[in-house]
Amino acid sequence: MGTDGNDVRGTFEVIPAVDVQDGEVVQLVQGERGTEKSYGEPVEAAQRWLDAGAESLHLVDLDGAFEGERGNADAIDAVIDAVDVPTQLGGGIRTVDDAVDLLERGVDRVILGTAAVETPEIVGEISERHPESVVVSLDAKDGEVVVEGWTEGAGISPVEAAKRYEDLGAAGILFTNVDVEGRLEGAATEPVRELVAATDIPVIASGGVATLEDVRDLADAGAAAVVVGSALYEGQFTLEEAQAAVDATE
Numbered sequence: 001m002g003t004d005g006n007d008v009r010g011t012f013e014v015i016p017a018v019d020v021q022d023g024e025v026v027q028l029v030q031g032e033r034g035t036e037k038s039y040g041e042p043v044e045a046a047q048r049w050l051d052a053g054a055e056s057l058h059l060v061d062l063d064g065a066f067e068g069e070r071g072n073a074d075a076i077d078a079v080i081d082a083v084d085v086p087t088q089l090g091g092g093i094r095t096v097d098d099a100v101d102l103l104e105r106g107v108d109r110v111i112l113g114t115a116a117v118e119t120p121e122i123v124g125e126i127s128e129r130h131p132e133s134v135v136v137s138l139d140a141k142d143g144e145v146v147v148e149g150w151t152e153g154a155g156i157s158p159v160e161a162a163k164r165y166e167d168l169g170a171a172g173i174l175f176t177n178v179d180v181e182g183r184l185e186g187a188a189t190e191p192v193r194e195l196v197a198a199t200d201i202p203v204i205a206s207g208g209v210a211t212l213e214d215v216r217d218l219a220d221a222g223a224a225a226v227v228v229g230s231a232l233y234e235g236q237f238t239l240e241e242a243q244a245a246v247d248a249t250e
Contacts (some may be wrong), residue, residue, distance in 0.1 A: 012246045014215060014225070014246070015054070015058045015225050016229075016232055016239060017058045017060065017206075017227050017228065018042055018049070020061055021072070022063065022071075023042070024039075025045040026039065027229045027233055033066065042072075043082045046079045047083075050084075053239055055085055055086075056087065058206075059089040060090050060111075061090070061091030061092050062091060063091070063092070065091040069092050070093070071092065080105065080106045080107060086108040088107070088109040088135055088174075090135075090137055095115070096122055099122075099134070103126075109132075110126070110133060111136075111137045113139060117154045124168045127168070127169035127171070131171075133171060134170050135171060139176045143157060145158055158195055159194055162198055162201075162203075171201065172202040173202070175205055176207045177206075177208060178207065187214040190221075192205045192218060204224060209228050210236055211231075215228070216246060
């Protein structure tokens with residue numbers, strides 16, 4: 001997923017999201033519990049995206065993100081066992097041991113949000129044991145990083161945070177714009193462009209993608225990849241169409 005400045009042609013990837021709550025795949029609007037719409041069983045959803053050509057999967061334990069401990073471990077484990085593509089997993093991973101256990105279990109990259117904000121050194125500790133394995137999730141609301149399931153402000157901007165974690169050895173940044181997340185009203189590209197300009201590690205964009213134009217715009221902004229959830233589940237476009245929309249402009 002590496003970038004070369006703002007030129008990511010040939011490396012840009014569209015990654016389907018498999019967000020799990022209470023054992024089912026769901027999508028939330030702006031990260032708020034109670035807004036979820038269910039899309040069935042996790043392994044079936046994952047297989048659907050593999051059949052559609054997914055080269056990797058983005059897995060989230062939503063209960064873990066809100067509660068601070070993994071609530072869908074069995075469902076996530078079943079997905080990891082069932083797929084043969086790289087996976088990145090976030091939600092409820094709060095310690096070095098949590099992360100290492102998952103990496104040794106078969107997850108390719110762990111996504112740290114709240115843990116990285118509260119204990120930044122955890123990024124370096126995990127990276128020392130498993131290089132290139134930590135993606136730091138920076139979720140932003142009104143230009144501020146938010147944690148604890150998007151409920152608390154961290155008092156730092158995404159750019160400041162990204163620089164911090166790059167120095168600590170993060171392999172990439174997952175940037176979610178909470179203001180547009182799950183609303184299918186379009187992605188915000190300027191914050192992505194700012195992050196790409198500020199760091200040398202890959203930026204994976206997430207939030208608000210509703211059209212093929214959004215996918216192209218995020219690629220043009222320099223993102224190394226985009227995570228897409230609601231738009232794919234609601235049939236706004238197919239995974240193949242999304243990848244082709246970027247590939248056609250290379």
